[in-house]
Amino acid sequence: MEAFTRLTSVAVPLPRPNIDTDQIIPARFLSRPREVDHGEFLFHDARRRPETGEQDPEFPLNREVFGAARIIVAGRNFACGSSRESAVWALFDAGFRCAIAPSFGDIFRTNGMKNGLLPVVLPAEAVAALTAQVEAAPEAEVTVDLRALEVTFPDGSVHGFEVDPFARHCLLEGLDEIGLTLSLEDEIAAFERRYGRENTR
Amino acid sequence: MSEAPRTMFEKIWDRHRVLEREDGQTLLYVDRHLVHEGGAAAFAALRRRGLAPRAPDRIFTVPDHYAPTDSRRLDDIRDPRHREMIEQLAQNSKEHGIRHFGLGGPEQGIVHVIGPELGLSQPGMLIVCGDSHTSTHGALGALAFGIGSSEVAHVLATQTLWQRKPKTMRITVDGRLGEGVSAKDVILAIIARISAAGATGHVIEYAGSAITSLSMEGRLTLCNMSIEAGGRAGMVAPDEATFAYLAGRAYAPEDWEAALARWRALPSDPGAVFDAEVTLDGGAIEPMVTWGNSPEEALPIGGTVPGPEAAADAERRETMARTLDYMGLAPGMALEGLAVDRVFIGSCTNSRIEDLRAAAAVARGRRVAESVEAWVVPGSEAVKRQAEAEGLHEVFRGAGFDWREPGCSMCVGMNGDIARPGSRVASTSNRNFMGRQGPGARTHLVSPAMAAAAAVAGHFTDVRRLLAGGG
Structure with missing residues (x-):
């Protein structure tokens, strides 16, 4: 997994x-393996x-000024619905x-943390303020710092956020959990001995 | 010293705890891992790392999303990608010694239909699947939730999953459901009340007399749509109905008495505390229809389409305007009388035998309207066999419905079963999202009886009138 520490970028407001994951990537594109570039399917x-x-010039992600955006600022319940990691x-x-x-x-929140995409929850008022700022000045930059757990808005205001400490550690280091869990083999095997055949059949 | 009262969720959580880190992250042991075609990426990830599944006897696979509903033959699938998804699942299962319920076999069906039906899903279990509707299995008193592809790979490799303890919410629905009102209407009414994010971060336990009087099929429908309220999982305490449902199923416990003893201890203790409580009056719930692009946008059939002025703020006004435009609706329009082009009875929400019986009761002796194309897609081969044994397929066919082969079909359209742009669909599925049933398709979520009523009337109508003998 690609590590995430700190990022400064323009932000696209949506x-x-x-906004459900069916809109983020329609179902007909889900049969592609991970190696395929999925960027072209985004909000297809x-x-x-x-x-x-044809591309709708009004749709925020199509606006040239947001072309380099690496941060998306969305409404409540973003990426609800299907568990599709794509x-x-x-x-x-x-x-x-x-x-x-x-x-x-x-589910999206978990999927993001495991794939180098940091989901940041801020109060609705703060997200509304950030949306207004980036809409007013699209070229303005936003900084997200996972070490400090802070977002800096274009107006200079700093907003703290919370992330699960374990998931944060993995994302900061770019670790995936499978290797880590495999190192707990003894504990898992001990559980299986205790648990026996319960709920096997 | 007596222990503090615990919720059913907490009992299951505690039982499956392998270890808990100081930061609260808990490694949980998974009893059952169900996998459909979407597991391809996870198997590939495992292969890249040179790993094999840790506990193949706890994994069960079945093709459903890409299953064709006009044939049982792989060769008949036109899109090579779709065919490959089904083949890969069979191949991965074979390679790793995993029980696979293949296309054309007697057990195949939608994963959330066959899990309970085969007795794979049992009270007290921790069940995961790379599918958001895994919450369905909570109807049996299990802790069941959907996971992403990375987590599927993690469970394959370790049979465990890292989780932070979610909060708990109890939704109590008391009273007696009216004639023509089903579990689907109950869950739509719940989501309309608490919103599509109302249960985010929570595991829901459904309780109350209107819930305990539901059949297992009804409870499965209810728990299925917990995710549509944002819930991590949904569950109903196991009772005699649960035990009767499971008895004799193919994968029911070998030591039945021991299992019963464990299961009887599962329900939440008196005095157990939930982080949130919601109550609804079951007697006040009416047949529901969604009008928008979120399951929270649901109204009783007698309702009218709201206008943007009803929205709380500018953002919602803008969203509502876009929704009405997409759905081809105008403020003030009555839901009853709105013409439909397609009817879909199926999906992991409403494709079980009771659903088909309810739809058939409405269809019997009536005809699907000329302008409507109506499909019935049974949830599994077993449901199909049962329905045919009861003659329901003849009722549907006689009325002009298309009686098809089991799979997810038009709920998500991955197999190519989609509606044309602009067409209006009365659907018993779970999501009315933009484009869910095909680009531009307009989905309205309803119960099986309401879907059948729309099919024969040619428009949405109050099924209670048809049941009362009206036209």
Whole structure:
């Protein structure tokens, strides 16, 4: 996993509630292996005009000024719904490393932490203020610091956030958990001996 | 000294704790790992690391998302990617000695239908699957939740999962459900009340007389959509109905009496404290229809489409305007009478035998409206066999429904079963998201009886009137 420590970037605002993972990556693109670049599937239908299939210039991710954005600022319950990890892959492959929202779908939040995409929960008022700032000055930069657990808005205000300490450690170091858990073989084997055949059949 | 009262969730959590770190992260042991075609990336990740599944006898695989519903033959699948997804799952299962319920076999079906049906899902178990609707299995008194692909790989490799203890929420629905009101209407009413993020970070326990009087099929429908309220999982305490349902199933415990003794100790202790409590009056719940692109946007059938002025703030006004535009609706329109183009009865939410019986009761002796294309997709081969033994397929076919083969089908459209842009679908599935049933498709979530009523009427209508003998 790619480590995340600190990031300064322009941020693209997408202030809609309940953006689900079906919108982030439609189901018909889910049969691709991880090696495939999923960036082109990101908001595939949402960013196009339904009548013509052409890119909708109004959709925030299509605006040139946000082309280099590595942070997405979204509405409440961002990435709810399906557990598809390719929603994270699509954001990651399109260059995103952080999503800021008042709340996230639980599964997406976990998937993000395990794939180098940091989900940051800030109070709704703070997210609304950040959205207003980046809409007013799209070229303004936002800094997200995972060590300090702080987001610095374009206006200089600093906002603390919380992340699970264990997941934070893994993301800071770029560790994946499988190796770590495998080192706990003795504990797992001891549990299995205690547990016996319970719930096997 | 007596122990502090614990919730059912806490009992299951404690039982599966391998170890707990100082920071609160807990390594949990997984009893059952269910895998569908989406597991491909996780198997690939395992292979890259040279690892094999730790406990193949705790893993069960089945193709459902890409399963064709017009055939049982792999060769008939037109898209080579779809075929490959099904083949890969069979291949990975074979390679690792995992029990696979293959396409065309007698056990195949939607993973959340066959788990309970085969008796794989049992009270007190910790069950995971790389699918958000894994919450379904909580209906049996299990702790069951969906995980992402990285976590699937982790469970394959270690049979464990790192979790931080979620909060608990008890949703109590008392009273007696009215005629024509089903578990689907109950869960839609709950989500409309608490919102699509109302249970985020929580495990829900459903309680109350309206819940305990539900059949197992109804409880499965209820728990299935816990994720649509943001819930990590949903569960119902096991009782005599649960035990009767499981008795004699293919994978029911060999030592039945020992299992019963364990299961009877599972329900939350009197005085156990939940982090949040919600109560609803079951008697006041009516047949529901969603009008928007989030399951929280649901109203009783007698309702009218709200207008942007009803929205709390500018952001929501903008969102609602976009929703109404997508759905082809205008403020003030009555839901009843809204014409439908397609009807889909199926999905892990509503494709079990009781669902098909409820739909057939409405369809019997009636005809699907000329303008409507209506499908029934049974949840599993076993459901299909049972329905055919009861003659339900003849009822559906006689009424003009298409009787199809088991799979996820139009709930998610991954196998190509989608609706045309702009078409309006009465669907018994779980998500009315934009594009969920195909780009531009307009999904309205309803119960099986309400879907059948829409099929025969050609528009949404109050099923209670049809049940009362009206036209």
